[in-house]
Amino acid sequence: MIAPLTMWDAEATLGGRKVLDGADVQVERGRLVALVGPNGAGKSSLIKAFVGLLALDGGVARLNGDDVTTLSPRERARRVAYLPQERRIAWNLPAVEVAALGAPFLAGPEALARAKRALAEVGGAHLVDRGVAEMSGGERARVLLARALTTDAPMLLADEPIAGLDPDAQRLVLERLRGRADGGAAVLVSLHDLALAAAFADQVVVMHQGQVAAAAPPMEALEPGVLRSVFGLDGRWVETPDGPLLAARRAQ
Template sequence: MSALLELDGAVARMGAATVLDGVSLSVRAGEMVALCGPNGAGKSSAVRAALGLMPLHGGAAKLGGEDVDRLSERERGARAAYLPQERHIAWNLPAIEVAALGAPFLSGADALDRARKALDEVGAGHLAERGVAEMSGGERARVLLARALVVQAPLLLADEPIAGLDPDAQLLVLERLRARADAGGGVLVSLHDLTLAARVADRVIVLNAGRVVADGSPIEALSPAVLRSAFHLDGIWVEAPDGPLLAARRLLQV
């Protein structure tokens, strides 16, 4: 079975800077993959390139085994849902209408029904009729996650979906993404919290300076050597009842 998402030797530039330098990665059905790395490592660029939102200067991006550039916008939308970092919503629409935007090809009633179920799934059903401009950042994040779930595509890409959220909201978002993978979907999520990445992901891919420097099980990919070279951390993993915990300190810069 082909991967739901593939980057094969992807090269991308922003101006004179190379942001992806031969990046190869994949996500398969039933798999949750965490994309980790320091700021500026290329995580967001990899997510956008996989969706055809960033042009490649070399290599290829595929969704469902087909080159993303050969897919229409509708075909891309049917194969992958996208939850971007940006949470700005221009219009003060009710949450249920924002969530329903994830199903633009359904009838209005069917889209709203799917939206209401997704809002309930993320614990935001009580916000259905409230305008998104009247919500906190955490509430808006749940509504946007619901919109991504409404798509019901086989693949979901989430770019730093827990940034700025309180611990409860962080865990809820990751639980919903984990549930999507457990139900047979593929999930690629970029994360800065290495402990949470190790707890929820089947596989971790580490980017540094636009290159893949590790790809494997969480503890393998986030080995002490990788923690040192990519994150400048002196760290070890400690077993805990809910999963591994990272004990780390910054390496002193000479």
């Protein structure tokens, strides 16, 4: 059976620079895959290609077996929820109305009810009636996550959803994404924090210069050779009472 999210031999350029260079990625149902790599490695480009926001020069990105370029925006929205890295919201709408945008195929009252549940799920019940322009960056991040969770799409893609959040909020976000995967969704999330990627993901995909340098369970993908060649780190896995812990420092 073909994985819901599949990308084969993807090639893409942006601003005259090659951002994807033969990338292959698959995300199965019920799995959370963490996409990691240095700045400029191609993580955001890969996610945007999956949702049809970045055209491929070669290769293919498929949603449930169909080339994303053959799907209408409406059909893409049915299949995949997308949480972009940018947290700008154009209008000062109440949080519940912004979150309800994640359910465009539901009647208004049902969409609002689902949005309220999603806001509560991300610790944002107190934000329901507040305008998003009056919120902190972290609060807006919760609202946008709630918008993504409001959809019942079987695939969820999140680009740096924990950037700028405090540690408790970071874990809350990843727990909610983990919950969606455990519920049967295919979840792909880009992260900078390797320890959190290892803690929450079923598989880690390491990107480097537009290519996939490793794709395996966390301890295999983030092995010492990859840590040094891709991230410039000296690192190893240490067994602790709470499970394996990644210990790493900048390579000399």
